[in-house]
Amino acid sequence: MREVVEVLVRALVDRPEEVQVEETSRRGSTVYLEVSVGPGDVGKVIGRHGRIAAAIRSVANAAAARENLRAVVDINGR
Numbered sequence: 043m044r045e046v047v048e049v050l051v052r053a054l055v056d057r058p059e060e061v062q063v064e065e066t067s068r069r070g071s072t073v074y075l076e077v078s079v080g081p082g083d084v085g086k087v088i089g090r091h092g093r094i095a096a097a098i099r100s101v102a103n104a105a106a107a108r109e110n111l112r113a114v115v116d117i118n119g120r
Contacts, residue, residue, distance in 0.1 A: 084119035
């Protein structure tokens with residue numbers, strides 16, 4: 043899941059080398075993905091009205107569902 047989200051986010055931003063995705067597992071069935079991007083790239087990852095962020099979350103949940111898990115994606119700027 044981490045790799046999928048990382049590839050998607052790196053394709054969207056101007057500085058892909060600043061993208062970091064940290065994955066933690068809690069409660070056994072939930073995976074938390076924290077995406078950190080550069081200060082100028084936060085808007086590109088979130089998109090208008092949050093549409094791109096919602097699409098990234100949908101893809102992450104689809105990847106997690108293959109392993110009977112649930113994914114939560116947080117997007118942060120530095």
